[in-house]
Amino acid sequence: MELRSYDFKIGDWYVSISECSLSSDTEVLHIEPKAMEVLEMLAQAQGELVSRGAIMEKIWHGRHVTDYALNNVIASLRKYLDVENKNKYILTRPKRGYQLNCDLVWAPTKVDPIPSNSAIITSPDLVIQQALINEPNNEKIKQTKQRSWILTVCLLLLITIGVFSAVYPTKSSDNPQPILEKKSVAVLPFKVVTDTPEIAYLAKGLASELITQLGFNHNIFVYDRRSSFGLVGQNPDSRDPKVLSDMLGANYVLDGAISKVAEQTKIKVTLYNELGVDLWSANFNVNSDSIFVLQDDIIRAVYTTLDSKPLVQTEAGQYYRSANPEAFQHLLQGRALNGKGSLEAYQQAIIHFKMAIEFDPNYASAYVDLATGYLVLFSHRNLSLEDANIKAKPLIDKALSLQPKLPAAIATQGIFAMYNGQTNKAIDYFYEALTLDPSLIVARTNIAYLYKTQMQYEEALFHYKTAKKQHPLDPGINHSIARILLETGQLAASYATLETCVGVSTNSTNCPLELAFLQRLVGQPEAAGKTFEALLEWYKYEDDFYISQNKGFHAWWDKDLTLALVYFENLHEKHQAQYNFLPSLAWLKWQQGDTKSFYQDLSRQSQLDEAFNTEYQLRALAILAYALEDCDGVFSYYQQLADVKPLVHGQFSEIVEGFSMTLNMAACHIREQKMSLAIPLINKVTESLDKADELAKQAPGVVLIQAKLDSLKGKTIDTATLKARFASSQYPHSWMLEQDWAFKLKQ
Structure with a gap:
């Protein structure tokens, strides 16, 4: 049994x-x-x-x-x-x-x-x-x-069997076999043997199309192109299928080599198992008329070798395949350019998608890719949202009129809705696309992002972890998972995720920046410095916003307040109230005793122009009001903040740095002798601390917040011991023990 x-x-x-x-x-x-x-x-x-x-x-x-x-x-x-x-x-x-x-x-x-x-x-x-x-x-x-009587007998029988098994262990052959997982395949970008520009796009484009086609068979699990392509991209000379299989966890690796001799294009395709054994191999001569036949032959051979019959295709799987080879080749060229990830490449890709439509006006996939291209240009601030909308909307509508159940078209509807602030509608579209094609990673990661922004962390983690199975090396996915783990107090798991990400994603900034930040938070300044310096050695964009913000953060935590102020004030001059450096600048101004003038400047901006009343400016104003013991201002700004973005009481991402707007409000309520209002807020922070893991509880910022929490509960704080502990971990915010008036508050 x-x-x-x-x-x-x-x-x-x-x-x-x-x-x-x-x-x-x-x-x-x-x-x-x-x-x-x-x-x-x-x-x-x-x-x-x-x-x-x-x-x-x-x-x-x-x-x-x-x-x-x-x-x-x-x-x-x-x-x-x-x-x-x-x-x-x-x-x-x-x-x-x-x-x-x-x-x-x-x-x-x-x-x-x-x-x-x-x-x-x-x-x-x-x-x-x-x-x-x-x-x-x-x-x-x-x-x-009757059922209760039968249940009792069954339970007694199970107990008897359990005792019998303990005395007479079963043979290994009698143990239940593990449930079989789907067979997983990693498709590599085909190697270009002869350096001929016109076939280079085919190496990645054809491999990408094979990934899409194999993904329609739900009996097979296919890794996202960015993971398999990324591994080869990091070391183009290392294509050992056993090594690549180990790194991805794939059962099989599909690889190919493409060359051009005279006017003849040749492709060799090989399927390996996880031990690097060649299971199937074939050579093909390719011309514009045989590209579709080649693709079908490869897919059929993979199915046969893996003994995996494709499921009966749903309407989503029966997508329109252009009969025009030039249209298909332009689509592949555009997608290959998108894979480069640069603004120039995205702009060139748009030209190819337009050409695909020129050759075949009924090519739904080309309309989808062209619409997505315009939305990508908006995300890179190369196109205004209004212009992106004007260009993308008719293309999405055209694709859906040609093929109403095309998952990629529905997902692009979701991206369009997301960029236009229609969150619920975007989630609906992404769910619809995933219902039709659960492997559509663009829908999966975007729905995860939307849940993350709404602080629905359980749903967000589920979708990010599902996406990670397809794309285990993606730094964006790993960074998002690590961030959610930090937000929920699971610092050890967040740390492990980031370390792994830094090890395999050598050309990403997200994971090393977050790891260095987390190392600071848990009291590892030397490790944080090494992580950050290693990033700066290869990433040379000095004016990058996130690099500047992190330079300011690390200078501040190294207690170089003058340098930190230079970075944060430069960011404020360029970006005003648009990014999350502003609460840090307010906190830094408080530490330096320059609270009042900065408070007046931000207040004046908010009164003169509604555009300045962003989440970040309201948080900064609330911090400054609290520093000035202006509780009316504290309540006012937090109420405005709640209108802009729902308040999350006991938010751990603030607590771990040593700040909690929840406790600030509680302190103001206690000061006004309104304990009935303060207690629920205190309880929220207590719950957040109770849920945190051991690494989080030892973080200096969390220790500071615990001390503030105890103080608000009327307990005596051993300030000298806390200062010594903060000094040993080089935590820079022990000044809060002196300057935060909540520590001197008498109930």
Whole structure:
């Protein structure tokens, strides 16, 4: 008998609620937390109807979302459970709700829950049905007693088996076999053997297209191009499939070499296993008319070698393939240029996407890539949002008119909505795209980003970690995961994530900057200095905003206040109220005793021009008001801040530096003798500290906040011991013990 950890079984699937997983005898699937919550609600109802309203109230906690959000979650669940038969597991009751349509068996250690029908059946036309459910039923009582008797016998039998197994261990061959994961493939950019410009794009473009095509087969897991291409890009001469397989964790590596002799283009393609053994290899002669045949032959050979039959393709997989080879080649050239990541390359790519449309006016993928190109130019501040909208919107509409279920087109709709501040609509579009194609990483990372900005960290982490499986080396994904871990007090996990990222992403600034920042926070100034200096050795853009901001931060933490002030004031002069250096500048001004004049300057700006009332300016004003013991100003600015961005009480990213706006407000309430208002705020910070890991609790900034928290609770603070501890870790903000009036506050 196979042993496994699960909460309940439906059909062929064993469901683990805590792990958000579905497992069968052949595979394990990890699903979104919200999808698991819905599935748990349906299971708890034991086949009875669960209303749409009840689901939305519980899953989204009363937050307004569109009906489309729930539709997407249900569609996603159905796709995971059975892509071919959407009604096999979940039935839709139009305008009413959903119910399970399959056998449900709870794990032996769990007692079958009693459905709370009064909470879940809310449609008026079900009043009679509910009355019947609530009536005593002797037959049901009898069945329940029988089930309880059987359950007791089963539990005794399990205990007996457990004791027997401990005395007489089973042979290894008797142990349950691990559930098989999907076969994973890394596709490398094909090697250019002869340096001919016209075939160079084909090396990456064809490999990228193979990744897309193989990804439509949900029996195979394909790594994102940026991870496999990035590894080869860091060391072009090292293409050892065993080494690359180890670094990515791939079961198979697909590699190729392309050359041009006279007028003939030749490609050799090889599929290796994780030991570097050649499983299949073939040579192809390529011309403009055979490029599609070549692509299909390679995909067919991979399927045959891996013994993996593709699933019946959904409408999303049946995308339009241009019959015009010139259009296809321009599309590949444009995508190859996008892979370079520079502004000039993006601009050149747009030209190729336009040419693809010229050769084939019905090429939906080319319209999508062209629209995305304009949005990318906006993100690089090369195009105004208004101009990007004017150019991108008709292209997105055209792509969708040609192919309404093209996942990339729907995801681009999401990017368009996101850039235009339509967060809920963007999330809906990204979910729709992921329902059609769960491997679409652009939708996955963008929905994760939106959840992160809304501080919905559980959902954000799920999507980032799912994206990381496809793209394990991406510095942006790893940096975002590390940042969320920091925000939630999991500093040890954040530190490990960043160290790994720095080790494999040699041309990224995100991870080393964040690692150096974190090393400062946990009291490792020497390590932080080495990490930051190593970055500056190869990254030579002195005027880069983030480099300047971090130079100011490190100078400040090295107690060079004059140099820190130069960096922060230069940033303020250039960027005014637009970035998060401004609260740091306010804090630095407070430390230097220049609080009043800076407070007056920022206040004047805010009164004269609404554009200055950004999140960062309001935070800075609140810090300065607190420093000046102006509690009316503190409450006013925090209230304005709540209107701009919802306040997150007990936010750990502030606490770990040694600052907490939550405790500042609590101090003001205590000063005004309003303990009923102060206590909930104190409790929020206490909860945040309790959830932090041990590395976080030892961070000097956290120790300072704990001392402030204790002081506000009326405890005596040993200032001398704290100062000695801060000096040993070179924490620069022990001045707060003297200058923060909350430490002298008497309740």
